[in-house]
Amino acid sequence: MDGSALLRELFTPDEYDAVRRHADHLGVTVIEYVRRSAAERALERLHLTEAIEAQSLHLGKLSIPHVERTRCGDGASSPALERFLDTLAHPAEGG
Numbered sequence: 001m002d003g004s005a006l007l008r009e010l011f012t013p014d015e016y017d018a019v020r021r022h023a024d025h026l027g028v029t030v031i032e033y034v035r036r037s038a039a040e041r042a043l044e045r046l047h048l049t050e051a052i053e054a055q056s057l058h059l060g061k062l063s064i065p066h067v068e069r070t071r072c073g074d075g076a077s078s079p080a081l082e083r084f085l086d087t088l089a090h091p092a093e094g095g
Contacts, residue, residue: 003031 007030008016016030023033 004029007031007034 011019020030023030
């Protein structure tokens with residue numbers, strides 16, 4: 001079975017005709033058109049993945065906004081809140 005026969009089995013007749021028309025317009029065989037299209041899609045996915053990875057590297061750790069520490073309603077400090085805010089402001093290194 002040659003490549004065009006395989007493509008005829010993979011595509012519906014209408015799909016194959018559309019692919020053939022695109023290939024004819026570009027002056028290439030149907031097999032070459034499908035090969036180039038598949039390679040182009042793979043490169044697009046690769047570039048998209050690289051862009052997403054590069055963006056995540058630039059983001060790094062998100063900064064934590066400054067939180068105004070206030071006293072509880074009765075004027076007493078909340079030790080649990082203080083520890084939580086300290087942990088946010090000074091995270092342990094190496095996690």
